[in-house]
Amino acid sequence: MVSRLKTGLRWESHRRTFEGYLKGLRFTEEPRLASLEEAMRYSMLAGGKRVRPTLCMESAWIFGGEPERVLPSAAAIELIHTYSLIHDDLPAMDDDDFRRGRPTAHKKYGEAMAILSGDAFFGEALTLITVHQRAGCGQILEVVRELASSTGVNGMVGGQILDMEQTGRGDGTDVETLNLIHKYKTGALIKSSVRIGAILAGASEAEQAAVSEYAAELGLCFQIVDDVLNATATREELGKSAGSDAEQGKATFVGVYGLEGARSQADASEERALAALARVDGDTSGLEEMARFVRNRGS
Numbered sequence: 001m002v003s004r005l006k007t008g009l010r011w012e013s014h015r016r017t018f019e020g021y022l023k024g025l026r027f028t029e030e031p032r033l034a035s036l037e038e039a040m041r042y043s044m045l046a047g048g049k050r051v052r053p054t055l056c057m058e059s060a061w062i063f064g065g066e067p068e069r070v071l072p073s074a075a076a077i078e079l080i081h082t083y084s085l086i087h088d089d090l091p092a093m094d095d096d097d098f099r100r101g102r103p104t105a106h107k108k109y110g111e112a113m114a115i116l117s118g119d120a121f122f123g124e125a126l127t128l129i130t131v132h133q134r135a136g137c138g139q140i141l142e143v144v145r146e147l148a149s150s151t152g153v154n155g156m157v158g159g160q161i162l163d164m165e166q167t168g169r170g171d172g173t174d175v176e177t178l179n180l181i182h183k184y185k186t187g188a189l190i191k192s193s194v195r196i197g198a199i200l201a202g203a204s205e206a207e208q209a210a211v212s213e214y215a216a217e218l219g220l221c222f223q224i225v226d227d228v229l230n231a232t233a234t235r236e237e238l239g240k241s242a243g244s245d246a247e248q249g250k251a252t253f254v255g256v257y258g259l260e261g262a263r264s265q266a267d268a269s270e271e272r273a274l275a276a277l278a279r280v281d282g283d284t285s286g287l288e289e290m291a292r293f294v295r296n297r298g299s
Contacts (some may be wrong), residue, residue: 007285014054014067021071022078027124029111039109039117040124043082046100051222051290052193058286059197070200072132073143077193078123080151083121084189085159086114093164094244110286115206122151135200142199150192159185166251173251179220185225187219194218194287210279214287216275222294226265227252229297231259270295 022044027037053074057067089096089104090111097107106114129143130138149155162181166173194215198208231243231254253262273291277284 007289009069010061010286011054011058011289013066014057015050016207018050018053018057018071018074018078022075025054025075025121036113036117036120038041038111038293039105040120040288043086043099043105043117044079044121046102048100049077051294052081052190053102055190055193055215055247055287055290057217058198058290059194059203062211062280062282062284063198063201063203064285065197065201069134070197071184072128072134073147073196073200074193076128076133076147077189077196079121079125080147080156081189083118084151084156086118086121088116088160090254093160094248122149136197139202143196144191146195146199150188155184159183159188163251169250173179173256175214175256178251178253179250182223183216185215186223190219191215207280210276211287213276214273214280214291217269217276218294219293221273221291224253224262224269224295225294227254227264228259228266230254264285266295 025044025139027040028034031287036138055295056074056077060070061067085099086105088094089099090106096104098104105117106116109117125147125257126144130140133140133143135143151157159181162177166177191212194211198211203211227245230252244250246255253265256262257265262282270291274288
């Protein structure tokens, strides 16, 4: 009980430290670009669980790094995640009016501003890593490579394309395609979050491989639970449209496996994530707690 309390306090410390850093981020001193910065900060500071940046900080801590030291890279990850949410919500994609309980970026600022603020986040993310992250040149290069690979064609964007291609097919999607969609769309950035913290803390290749396996399963579990919540929760509980996956015929774990089958898949993914941590020396209690939190969201 004491150990879990300490772990919870550490996660809360990560989150508070990260929120303070994020609030302090400014992107321009040019007054004529204030409207763009306002739109960016509207989405960036809209709240959320901050799973990805705090994973980065906890991963660094496990391998002996100072969590505060990786804040620029953790923030870069969150900026990329925020840009993906802004673009996901656009009429050409998921067409959502609400995100985290308030109007989506395109509803508040218009589609053009939403698109451009998302674009700007990508550039600012690279600036955070290459200008503000303190690390050796080799580590910086590896962090940039990691973030780029998880967000490009064989990562988040590729997953979004596969998701769009399957929309309307619903339970007609095969299991292999479903897993590939979410390995790319959701899992890739979660995996990179853990890997980046490990890279900056100087973890060995074997240690990076172990936490990578953990994070891949965590990302899968995260998406499965998201699918379950979309099918079972209310808009007030989600902070965004509920039941939209079924309405649009999205490829989901609920559509393919059924509600109870999807829950069983989430259980199995959580178990595999925890098993991967057994290969890591050191205190992995924080990552274990995150796996349990992800699995039990909304329970």
